[in-house]
Amino acid sequence: MINQTITPRQAVMWFCLYQTGSAMLILPSSLATIAKQDAWMCIPLAIVMFLGVSTFYLAIAKQMNGASFEDYFQRILGSLLGKIVLFLFVLLFPYLIFILVLRDLGDYLTTSVIPETPQAAIYALMLAAVYYVVRLGATVIGRIAEILFFVVMTLFLVGFLSLFVNADWRNLLPMLEDGPKPVFHASIHLLAFPYLESVLFLFFVNQFDHAKKWRRIIVRSAILSGFACFIVTMMSLLALSAGVISNLTYPSYFVVRTISIGDIFERFEVVISIIWYISIFFRLALLLYVSVQGFAGVFRLKYPRALLIPLSLIAIMMAKVVWPNMAFLITLLQVWPYYCIIFGLLFPIALWLVGKVRLSGSSDA
């Protein structure tokens, strides 16, 4: 599982599907709640901010200097402290997100698509596939991403561009009604979720020849997924208006339900579920991959695969209890961006600073 190669092209597609995953379904509503009819402006703004953050990630990648991310912790923090910090980081960030995403998947499917299916069945089916693919390693995931990326993009464009028929441009007016502040606020939310999760891509740095190439990959994937988010948000705004989408649980799904062109081209909202299911698959695969790699680094495991089944089973149990009800989730989503900032920005800054101090003394290899 370790040191499996993945091409830059595959990585871009995988990371892009990762970023569109959870965000796409709820994004229009969470952005429109804050920025109202200006929600669409947040996306380019967040991407620009992310470009700045990515140069900072690049600095860390350079400090890693060819070692893996899990070794980097121990190199700069010492063996024991490095292991403890790495353990906490993996547990509280990728593995926690893994559980949350799983639950999110279950909630969405049982709310909108198949309400009578028990969530455990949904989790088990999805995890069986994720377990299998992570077991096979990054090369296989990369190839699947390469195939499914175009399926997702085609379905996506057909689904959302056909909303042009219902578009009403006046829904975007007035621009900046309450000044630029809400737009800025919403873009911080967007930057934090999902873009600051890109810190997890640091686990992949040593797969590429040099760190600059790695940065190019994450920037490209962010631009691609930003483009997708932009279309979703813009189309939902144009077709339904900000007021409507901010009160919907799953606006991207709802908005596609309203398409009806010539009484023939209609009722293909399941397409959204398919897109979402596929991208969630890649999201879970990446999160499990990273968690396994991280935990294996902590315990110096010879066969990291041994962790796959226990981690998946724990996730099934945890997914059931991770939040008690929908209202809790909605409150959680308001706090979540700050949580992401802690792990996606503040924590790497701390690491980098420590690294700067620790590594400057030793040889600048």
Added chain:
Amino acid sequence: MTLYRRLLNLTALLALLTFLLSGCWSRKELNELSVVIGLGVDKLEDGYEVSLQVVDPSQMSRNRSAERSAVIVISEKAPTLFEALRKATTKSPRKLYLSHIHMLLFDEEAARTGINEPLDFLLRDHQVRPDFYIAVAKDFKAKEVLGFVTPFEVLPALELYKSLEVSEKLWAPTSAIKVTQLMKIFTEQGVQAVLTGITLTGDAEKGNTMDNVKQPTSLAEYRYIGIGVFKQDRLLGWLNESDSKAWSYVTNNVKTTVGTSECPRSDGRFAVDITHSSSKMIPYLLNGQPAIRLKTVMDANIGEMHCKLDLEDESNLLQLQNTLNRTLAELISTGIRNVQQQYGVDVFGFGEEFHRKYPKLWKTWRNDWDDRFKTMPVQVDSEFKLNKMGESISPMDYKQAPKE
């Protein structure tokens, strides 16, 4: 050994495949479902009476019997829609399937007490698609309208749906409102909702029997009437035909329609086919107060001519054009004035125009917008163009009539 292993693997794979054979977790075969195509909500003192128009599946086949109705109307009373719908399964051997609702009808009582409550279920339920039309049954219960036997289509809800769709395109006073439009209006402060009304004429009681369609002249007919004005989610009252027309012109809901006017110099009327109509609201400030200039542009062809006029002469045509222009501008401004005076709610969405153009001022206006709307001056600038006159030129008797 390897052969043995392979066999074992194959058996394991085949065993796994049996899981797929059972199909979906909660599959529902078509013969276990009742497809609901129309939904009626009548307000009772303590709750709602929900009527469901359900397709009778045996009547959808080619050799259907003429004795049975093609749809079944089930109704049930309960404090909430959801409860009523579940309770209705005690009267149906199949599970109700709501994805194909085409029409939603409220009775006037339900509309007057507020439609937000009953709509909530329909927006929350995962089966219901947000693409049905909504109308208010006037003078009749929604249940009675749903039980009406329609002459053209076997499925009444589909006929109501299509009839609304077609008449909206050809006849300005009706307006087809979908639930997503309504949702949008409810979230905005500068516009109030309208819904079209439907009523039954003739012997309504017989209209609910199969006898209604057994002879060429139906015993009773359904009819879309003008639109109902809402304040928030409550019905205030109805607009007459010409005011409904004005609403459609102002809000750009006219695809094509008919315009008529009196002849300029002689008795009789003439009618034109309005092929294109667009209007633009231009908000501006008049002494710091809101005012609207409405610009309408219409194209029309002559549809019917009772006037004694020589249409080969261009000046006569221009005269007709001017007459119509004045009539329609008058119709629109009267319509707006009537709404302002009678109901005092901004169903035209002028407020939203101010919201877009003057977002800062709007913040101070939005809470008492209806009061400002009541006294707001509206100026109508209309531009009317008469183009073609169809296959004949002057009226047939014109040439014989002695020239003046």
